[in-house]
Amino acid sequence: MATLRDVAREAGVSLATASRALSDAPHVSAANREQVARAAAALGYRPHPAARALTTGSTGTVGLVVPDLANPFFAAVAKGVQSRARETGREVLVADTDEDVTVEPDVITRLGDRVDGLVLCSPRLPADALPPLLGAAGGPVALVNREAPDVPSVSFDIADGVRQALDHLRALGHDVVAYAGGPRSSWSDGERRAALDALSTAARGDAVLDLGSFRPTHGGGVQAADLALAAGATAVLCFNDLVALGVLARLHARGVATPDDVSVVGFDDVAAAALVTPALTTVAVPLARAGRVAVDLLAGGSPAPEHRRLPVELVVRASTAPAAPALPDSRPSVTDPEVAIR
């Protein structure tokens, strides 16, 4: 492997000049610049990343921590991080915590030492567990899909997404909407619930039915569907698309027609949402773009940490339809002991 020393010798200049020439620094004559470029090309010179990192203190690498690479949500974010990093000449070091928040400190520490900045996508991490991790990172951190004081972040306008979904369902005549929630420790579930609270108290007679918390997976959706059916819900808004897919599957299995009997709305607009039958109405969230923005936030050294909130958009597909004229007793009542009306 050719080193800079070889290039300098070949070009007949000193090490310092060769370095300056290759890094487009000033104080190099055009002739020497040319000579060095020629020599580097001839020798197939490629700078040694570790050597460069040692002196400059910058590795040209960003880290990405996600709970599960196989989850399409995080995969989409990872793609965004990846592509933006590549565009800006950086590589990405990725860590999958396998949904185990207890390994995060270790993962973050290990990654933090080798990167210029860390994109952290840990929706399930409790808010109070976050600050110590930021210290462990030992460098700039950008959060995806959650917000915290003093840390730059990219999140989504969840409240608006919830509003769009609710407006859509209410316009279809569903004045009671069931919510199949996500994990309690999840920041974004909190946002959804806050938005639902605000929107149901503001409305006249419209209500939101809290089905509870479910694992943010297909299996969680299966459970939620049974509860929704027991409560007689005609419309279910789900924490995310995976849950919605589970709801769809369970309704189908129990012989309940979607969207004729029950409408279902998801969140995220994961690739599969458009492919299932019936195609899922869902709140599209710019996952890849969030990944890209996160990378940019790392670069922009932030005196005042920037919080970017990306717009979302409801995409109406085939899983929602007008409510059937309701039978009075098939509607949940406020006194129903099994579910809480918000």
Add this chain to the structure above:
Amino acid sequence: MATLRDVAREAGVSLATASRALSDAPHVSAANREQVARAAAALGYRPHPAARALTTGSTGTVGLVVPDLANPFFAAVAKGVQSRARETGREVLVADTDEDVTVEPDVITRLGDRVDGLVLCSPRLPADALPPLLGAAGGPVALVNREAPDVPSVSFDIADGVRQALDHLRALGHDVVAYAGGPRSSWSDGERRAALDALSTAARGDAVLDLGSFRPTHGGGVQAADLALAAGATAVLCFNDLVALGVLARLHARGVATPDDVSVVGFDDVAAAALVTPALTTVAVPLARAGRVAVDLLAGGSPAPEHRRLPVELVVRASTAPAAPALPDSRPSVTDPEVAIR
């Protein structure tokens, strides 16, 4: 940030001794070893990866190149690579080529400089494009899901998977099976076709109907379904699960019952395969394990490159059923101009 020099001073020993103590090298007294460990802990010392890489020549990092992180197939491989790398104290640098084989040389070169070894998962790359890339990597390379001379690889026993699928379908009475193939440049499509050839010539009267090559996606499956229907096929074996999911969706949309009218078999056993309706019968392929094995192959410096072929297993779910008693003219004939009988 504390450096080794600080640790040495704190422990009252030389730089050399401190280094030896921390790396468990011999020629350090027990007392000093203890002193150094104590000092390192007190100072929160963490070795500087770039400095270490510069002298040792090893980065403690493996690279992974995949066409698309959002594709569940590659996501599963990535998870395997990730977890095995972590277990063995290495980090993983990941690159997504966005299904563009023309960027692979660049990606591999850039990654190759910063890693100890590269896991390459590029199913769509033509065989003759491979050798130059291996040179560009500038280090050990392990291939996943394809084989090539002189390069260690992990692949799957595709022939056996095809056999299991065919046996299953034939046992159900489908003596003509349509194959919805993948991209021609794909190594694994070649394997499937070779296996199908072998198995159909060997059989008596059984045949395999080549529907052609499709993009290895849901959309490809939609196209394949139309051709399968046109050919009057009662059983379709698909290049992979994404295609199979597309076939399922299209059959459903066209009012064809699965599995009653047409049986469908996938390949890979991606997570979604178990979740769709009807649940997909498919050849399960140990994706994550392949990723893990690939990482191990990188470590074992290979004088004779090792080719590991992992076993696969048909999982029978709900998308396959006995063939309906055939109407003579609904069966494709050898003279049907639209399709080739193998």
Add this chain to the structure above:
DNA sequence: GAACGCGCTGGAACCGGTTCCAGGCACTCC
């Protein structure tokens, strides 16, 4: 008691770049 060997130790070289700093040269301006 002297020669020998062995284990521990620290000084120094080295990995491959970047960058500070002093020096040199040509050119301009008084």
Add this chain to the structure above:
DNA sequence: GGAGTGCCTGGAACCGGTTCCAGCGCGTTC
């Protein structure tokens, strides 16, 4: 013609580790 200015240039220090090698102290053996 001499001083001053500015651009290039290369020697050398430095980043933070690892490792070679010479030296030293101690215990052993004849």
